[in-house]
Amino acid sequence: MSNEITAVGLDIGTSKVRCVIGEPSPDGKLNILGSGEADSKGLRRGVVTAAEAVAESIRKAVTEAERVSGVEIDTATVNLSGEHFRGENKVGVVAVAGVDKEITQDDVDRATDSASALPLQPGWEIVDRLPQEYIVDGQDGIIEPIGMTGSRLEARVHVVISPSAGRQNLVKAISRADLDVEQTILEPLAAAESTLTDDDREYGCVVLNIGAEITGLTVFSRGAVKHMAVFPFGSTHFTTDLAAGLRVSIPQANKIKHDYGCVASFLLSDDERMETIEIMPVGRTESRGLSKELLCDIMQPRAVELLQHIAREVRSTEARIPSGVIMTGGGALTRGICEIAEQIFDAPTRIGFLENEYFTGLMDGVQSPDWAVAAGLAQYSMRSQIRGHKYGGTSPVRAVTDWMRGIRDKFR
Ligand SMILES: Nc1ncnc2c1ncn2[C@@H]1O[C@H](COP(=O)(O)OP(=O)(O)OP(=O)(O)O)[C@@H](O)[C@H]1O
Ligand SMILES: [Mg+2]
Structure with missing residues (x-):
């Protein structure tokens, strides 16, 4: 499986663009194959202000990472950045729908939707909904409620909102550099991912x-x-x-x-x-x-x-x-x-520093706090692809397992 997956993290920062290319190692770590860095132009406080200049910086960083790793890439997991993000803790409550009162994904989705039903200003969007815990009939601290029995499901969610133009302009700059965006991850989360x-x-x-x-x-x-x-x-x-x-x-x-x-x-x-x-x-x-x-x-x-x-x-x-x-x-x-x-x-x-239990391979150049975001993004990239490969089938059991893994990853 490992050689079917190429994990790519692309950290587009105000001063530097950094790219990490890796693959899963047999012991579940991210094996770093190569990395590349370029001076960044065309961003202000993490937001794209000149798409072509950003694309040029991306091309340089990616070309360097491709050269070192010997792997050509066409897609990347990218950081979402900017000063206008706002996070709020929200609670959503729903009655468990099934006659047997067994909590399903639909119940969890409804509770999460209810928690994140925010009045948004025009041009703003929800960029992430991070589950904190679920409360089933007053019992708190639950991480995986699916399959549990109860009447009342409460979801506590950290909802992050931001102006949508920031993400749209970022995606445009990346596509100018001939890359597809695999997923966007909030920059502070990516920094935590590789170091905690x-x-x-x-x-x-x-x-x-x-x-x-x-x-x-x-x-x-x-x-x-x-x-x-x-x-x-x-x-x-x-x-x-x-x-x-x-x-x-x-x-x-x-x-x-x-x-x-x-x-x-x-x-x-x-x-x-x-x-x-x-x-x-x-x-x-x-x-x-x-x-x-x-x-x-x-x-x-x-x-x-x-x-x-x-x-x-x-x-x-x-x-x-x-x-x-x-x-x-x-x-x-x-x-x-x-x-x-x-x-x-x-x-x-x-x-x-990058946690040794998550990374292996060509770590010399990247074992530094300024690479935490790019490495964390590559980790997200690897894990979401592994989920896709392992649980890509259509059986409901697989779908639930996949969902649970997703939840665990979100909690991580
Ligand atoms: N050895 C060092 N001593 C002091 N400052 C440093 C050192 N190395 C880098 N910096 C500073 O860190 C900053 C760059 O950090 P980083 O690469 O994390 O930012 P970025 O991701 O490009 O920007 P942003 O996250 O704000 O969009 C620069 O201001 C740089 O001068
Ligand atoms: Mg940064």
């Missing part, structure tokens, strides 16, 4: 995907998504702060951030505080020295401000997060961000 363990989800945790211009937040509790949000800020804020504060160009500010940036002054040794780096202010002909302490003084308050804003939102959900905060995206590579987040969230904090 089942325990993280079950005990409760927060995933922060800090990209260039947007930051995705997902709060997990009791194995399901309790809250999701996207914030219109990311690591580019540090770059623009440095450019303004030091009077340097954006590319130079970006390089300073990458090479020397730090957002936790307590990590700097006394010697390091005094060390200086040479910078070239715009319009000057002579460089000047900048101490690493001053660099940190510019970046740290911004990191604290952004993380405090997110922490307030997490607190408002009243979720318990004993598994802590997992940070993905390129912004998670900023020196000190994990340490500062640990203080602000008052929870254990770690960088989200």
Whole structure:
């Protein structure tokens, strides 16, 4: 079966487009065959603003991944991104229909539909409905209600809505690059997919995907998504702060951030505080020295401000997060961000690397938090194809098993 399936994750970000190609390994992991990355053009805060430029970036990343893997692709699972997503927890209640009161998929569908019957503004759509739990005759915490007996079925669902133009323009840009979209997955979910363990989800945790211009937040509790949000800020804020504060160009500010940036002054040794780096202010002909302490003084308050804003939102959900905060995206590579987040969230904090129990193969280039989304998308791609192959028949038993697998995947 393995060679019938080619799993492809395509992460179209504001700063980079990344593509991961893989196949199922015999032990159920995703065997990464190749990956490719290209600078991204034509997006603003995760949303397509110039389709041809985006298509060109996609072509470059895909060509590179195809070259490394030796596999040609024509379809991909893609991230859905943007700052306008809104997630709400909803409840739908229905009476179980059958005379024997055995819950069927139809009952579950009706309960989910009832939970997601939202008044939508024109041009908005529901992009995902994430089941949290089912309650049968008052018994809560049920994950697979089909086949259970009861009279009253309640579905708790996290419903995510967004303007539909974002998804439509994304699909158009991808088709310009001669690819079909296998499925679209919310970016924060894809970041969680590749980096969390089942325990993280079950005990409760927060995933922060800090990209260039947007930051995705997902709060997990009791194995399901309790809250999701996207914030219109990311690591580019540090770059623009440095450019303004030091009077340097954006590319130079970006390089300073990458090479020397730090957002936790307590990590700097006394010697390091005094060390200086040479910078070239715009319009000057002579460089000047900048101490690493001053660099940190510019970046740290911004990191604290952004993380405090997110922490307030997490607190408002009243979720318990004993598994802590997992940070993905390129912004998670900023020196000190994990340490500062640990203080602000008052929870254990770690960088989200690809979980070894889910991945194997050519992992060298992708074992980094900025590849979490592309790798998570490839995982989604693999699992949905495996379901299609195994349970593609028409028998009702298979259909139910397939549905249950789908539910389990959604809860994962
Ligand atoms: N080593 C590093 N130190 C500091 N910042 C870094 C480092 N590596 C990457 N970044 C920053 O991370 C950001 C890119 O992150 P990422 O690739 O996750 O974003 P993206 O997916 O392209 O954008 P978005 O998710 O906002 O659409 C850039 O602002 C980049 O400067
Ligand atoms: Mg991103």
